[in-house]
Structure formats: C-alpha cells, structure tokens
Amino acid sequence: MARSPFTLAAAVTAALSGAEVVGARTLTADGDGRFDSAVVTLADGRELAIRVGDDDETARELAAESLALRALTAGARAMLPFRAPEYIGETRLADGRALVTELLPGFQIEAGHVPGGRGAAESMGASIAAVHALPASVVRGAGLPARSAEESREEIRQLVDRAAATGRIPARLTVRWREAVDDDELWRFESAVTLGGVQATSFLFDDDPERGPAVVGVVHWHGLSLGDPAVDLAWLSSATDAAGDVHAAYAEASDRTPDGALALRARLLAELEFARWLVHGDSLHRKDIMDDAAALLEALAEGLRENDLSVIAQRSEGVDSALDALGRVPETAATRVNTAMETDAYNPQDLLPGDTGEALGGDQTRGGTNDEDAFVGDSTEDLSEITKSDLRPRDDAADSGSEALWTDKTGTDPSAADPADEAQRAARAALQRWTSSSSE
Structure with missing residues (x-):
C-alpha cells in the first residue's frame, strides 16, 4: 500500500463531486497501518479523512463502516451526547475500496491509562449508555446484524468449541468458559444497539475546564449491530483504574432494565479474545500466533479464581492481572465481536512476545497511533506547573x-x-x- 497523501486526495474528488482540495497530509506517522489514510483539506475549510483498504478484511470493514454511518440519521445523532463522523462518499482506488468521512477533532487515551473518577471515565460510561439507548430500528432499518441473547450465547459456545478443538486451551479454561455458557442467569439480557466492541481509543476527548476530559466524539462504527451490551464494556479488562467508575456511570445513565450479569459477561468476552487469537492463528496455520495465544492462555489460567464467572459469586474485585496482556492481542479476522485495538497505525509485530505489550510508554504521546477518523489537535493546557x-x-x-x-x-x-x-x-x-x- 503506502499511497501518498496526494494520491489519496485525488480520490476524494471522485468520492465528493465538486470538491476543491487545497491540502493533504498523512493521517498518521506509522507506515505499517492496516489502511492507507490521509487528511484532506477542502477550499471551504472542511477536513476529511480518507481510508483505503486493499484486502478483503479491510474492504469489508470499510463497507460496514459506510453502512453504519449512513444508518445514523439526523434523529439518531441528536440522541447522542457526542459526534459521530459524517459519511461523505466512497470510490475505488485501483483494487482498493476508499471511504471518505468527516474528520473529528479530539484526543485519545489508551485503556490502561484511563484514570478513574470524575471526567474521562464517567463520560465514557455515559457515552456507551447513550449508544445502547438508540432505538433498534437504527440497526434493523439498515439491515445490520441483529442477535438475540440466545444467538449471542450460541456464538460464544461455538468459539469455545473451536478453540478447545486446537488442543492448546488449558483444561481449566475450557471448563470455566463452558460452565459460563451453560449458566442461564448469565444470558438473561435485553439486546441493545452496540458498537460491536468499542475500545478506549474509539473515544475522542476534549478538556472541559469545568468537568475535565469529556467525550466529544466516537469513531469505529463498523461493528454497529444489535446484540449483547457487554461487548462494548469488555475493554475495561485493560482499564483497571477506571473500570468501576465507567460501569457506575453507565448504570446511572442507562434507562435499560438493570443487568446484574453485565460485568461478568464483559469479563468473559475479554478472556475469549485470547481464544479468538488462537483460532485466528489456527485458521491461518500460523504456529507463531498459536504459540503466542497459548502462552497468554496459560498465564490467564494461572491467575484465575474459582467460580468468578458465576452470577452467584458476583465478582467484586478487578480483573486478573493476566488480562493486562489483552492489549497484545491484535484484531483477528475471525472475530465478529471485536474487542481488539484498531487504529490505522497498528503494527502486529509490536505486540508479539519480546515486546512490552503496550502501544506506548508511560509518558509518550500518541503520535503515530491516531485514529483514522480522529484529528489530534493542539496540546491541552500544560499541567507541569501544577504537578511539579x-x-x-x-x-x-x-x-x-x-x-x-x-x-x-x-x-x-x-x-x-x-x-x-x-x-x-x-x-x-x-x-x-x-x-x-x-x-x-
């Protein structure tokens, strides 16, 4: 791939008739992205994001994103306390599918560094609740996927069976997951409109002087569907400081029937990302991926407590430390419930054994890993005078x-x-x- 921003800018004129392009720049600094992407500036001052996918997986993702953004009518968008990118147009660029959307401003925070308390965590919880409150007609009217609680349960059952068939799952985990699937109390939920696996990096923030960091935009809409609300909370397994506050804010903002098993299913889905990674490696006949997934599964099994996926146990503590490695699991082609980090600057090699398992060091900026729909603007107020x-x-x-x-x-x-x-x-x-x- 690695098309130049100027090549991508030319494609914008095909997707948006009459567009007058006056500038173009790369959207991210990393050339190993899953998409070719660029920011294009128009004569009227608007900035657009263009992404091009050359393989089947990225093309399908762009097609799903296109459908989802068009399903968000003006009425649906008015129900959300944040902005979603506007669909601008599509075109073909050589053999690739190109999608042009509005570029949203905002800052991103990795899951492991989302702080608890007032501000970011509470805003994230309220934002997820707002998505889940959208009417089901948003999904059904666009022909997007819709799954009942029982269908979601059966999907998980099949994933566990496929992973177990590889022979690389610790027996303790196989038993644990099958018991969870068989627990009727865990699957008594009302399907909701979900993002199909939101991530911390799906949220764009602005620093409000009164409330602190607040969500102003949400990206990654390609998984929009009707299904288990827990899929959009599974990422909290990697946000140990903020998990409790996000859950509390979600519950407070939600007008849905309380779901006592929501956090437990979210944890189950987070654990199953390791299984998805294993199944993905098996489908590609990639021993290196399978070995990596097996090592993660062994670490997970060693740190587990008994019966903590049982509704009766009602887990009250944070997730096991083994789940901290969840950020190392790249997006898998086999997954429908997507809980892996997605940015166009994602580099799978950075996440394999021998690396730290984190996309960023403790005090690095997010340069090079910006979301393809997000613009990283000027720095917020310098807090060094306060903190030092x-x-x-x-x-x-x-x-x-x-x-x-x-x-x-x-x-x-x-x-x-x-x-x-x-x-x-x-x-x-x-x-x-x-x-x-x-x-x-």
Whole structure:
C-alpha cells in the first residue's frame, strides 16, 4: 500500500463531486497501518479523512463502516451526547475500496491509562449508555446484524468449541468458559444497539475546564449491530483504574432494565479474545500466533479464581492481572465481536512476545497511533506547573532517606484534598500525556 497523501486526495474528488482540495497530509506517522489514510483539506475549510483498504478484511470493514454511518440519521445523532463522523462518499482506488468521512477533532487515551473518577471515565460510561439507548430500528432499518441473547450465547459456545478443538486451551479454561455458557442467569439480557466492541481509543476527548476530559466524539462504527451490551464494556479488562467508575456511570445513565450479569459477561468476552487469537492463528496455520495465544492462555489460567464467572459469586474485585496482556492481542479476522485495538497505525509485530505489550510508554504521546477518523489537535493546557513546580518536599521528609512526601506551596498535603478534584486532575494529567502537538 503506502499511497501518498496526494494520491489519496485525488480520490476524494471522485468520492465528493465538486470538491476543491487545497491540502493533504498523512493521517498518521506509522507506515505499517492496516489502511492507507490521509487528511484532506477542502477550499471551504472542511477536513476529511480518507481510508483505503486493499484486502478483503479491510474492504469489508470499510463497507460496514459506510453502512453504519449512513444508518445514523439526523434523529439518531441528536440522541447522542457526542459526534459521530459524517459519511461523505466512497470510490475505488485501483483494487482498493476508499471511504471518505468527516474528520473529528479530539484526543485519545489508551485503556490502561484511563484514570478513574470524575471526567474521562464517567463520560465514557455515559457515552456507551447513550449508544445502547438508540432505538433498534437504527440497526434493523439498515439491515445490520441483529442477535438475540440466545444467538449471542450460541456464538460464544461455538468459539469455545473451536478453540478447545486446537488442543492448546488449558483444561481449566475450557471448563470455566463452558460452565459460563451453560449458566442461564448469565444470558438473561435485553439486546441493545452496540458498537460491536468499542475500545478506549474509539473515544475522542476534549478538556472541559469545568468537568475535565469529556467525550466529544466516537469513531469505529463498523461493528454497529444489535446484540449483547457487554461487548462494548469488555475493554475495561485493560482499564483497571477506571473500570468501576465507567460501569457506575453507565448504570446511572442507562434507562435499560438493570443487568446484574453485565460485568461478568464483559469479563468473559475479554478472556475469549485470547481464544479468538488462537483460532485466528489456527485458521491461518500460523504456529507463531498459536504459540503466542497459548502462552497468554496459560498465564490467564494461572491467575484465575474459582467460580468468578458465576452470577452467584458476583465478582467484586478487578480483573486478573493476566488480562493486562489483552492489549497484545491484535484484531483477528475471525472475530465478529471485536474487542481488539484498531487504529490505522497498528503494527502486529509490536505486540508479539519480546515486546512490552503496550502501544506506548508511560509518558509518550500518541503520535503515530491516531485514529483514522480522529484529528489530534493542539496540546491541552500544560499541567507541569501544577504537578511539579507547585509541589515541594515536606520539611519532615528532607532527611528521611526515602522518597519525599509532597505538599503544595500552601503547605497542604494533597492527600487531604477532595478525591473528586484529585481524580479530575489525574484525568487531565493523563490527557496531557497522550496529546500530540500536531496532527501528523
């Protein structure tokens, strides 16, 4: 692939009749993306995103995205507290399918770095609830997939059987998953409009001075369907700090019948991403993928507690540390319930054994991994003055030989501050760390 932005810009004029292109730039800095993509500026000031998929998988994804965005009528969009990209047009570029959409502004935060408390976590939970509150006619009217609770259950049963047939699943996991599938209480839910596997990077944020980071846009609509609401919460297995607050905000904002097994099914789906990765490797006859998946499954099995997928057990603790590796599992071609990270700058080799399993280091920006529908704008307010220069070591820590205990310039111990305020500050600090200074 690796088409130039100018080649992609020319394709925009075919997708949008009368378009006058005045500028083009790459959408991301990484050339290993699943799509060729670019940002195109029009004479009227609009900025559009164009993506081109050359293989069957990416072409299907773009076709599904096109259908989903067109299914979001003005009435449906008015029900959402955030923006979704507008469909602009489609065309062909050589043998590839090209989709042109509106470019949305906003910042992204990786799942493992979404802070709990007021701000990002609460906004994410409310945003997911808003999607799930859309009328079923949005999906049914567009002919998009619709699955009942029993059909979702049967799909999971088939996945477990396929994974078990490889002989690479620890027996403990096979028993655990089959017991969960057989637990009728786990599958008593009302189907909802879902994104089919939302990710943390599907949310675009702005830093509101009053509320902290808030969701202003959502991308990755290609999985829009009617099904299990838990698929859009499975990513929380990698967001250990924020999971509880996202779930709480979701429950508070939702007008649906309470689903006591929602968090348990979400965890089950997160675990099954390892199984999907194994099945994907098996279908491609890729021993390296199967070995990687088997190692992840062994680590998962070692860290599990008994019966914590049972509704009776009603798990109250965070997910097992083995699930922290979930971010290493790339999107699989075999999956219908998509809970893997998707950006056009995704590089599968970065996620195989020997790497850290994280897309970014602790304080790196997101340059090079921006969503294909998202524009990374100017940096938010510099918080370094708050987090460093406004703090000084407490006098009683000067000779302690340990790490300094911090107070602010007024002599107040930050630990005594309002937890909500501290959570909001942490959310802003996280947003600051993952903000790039330009849109590459």
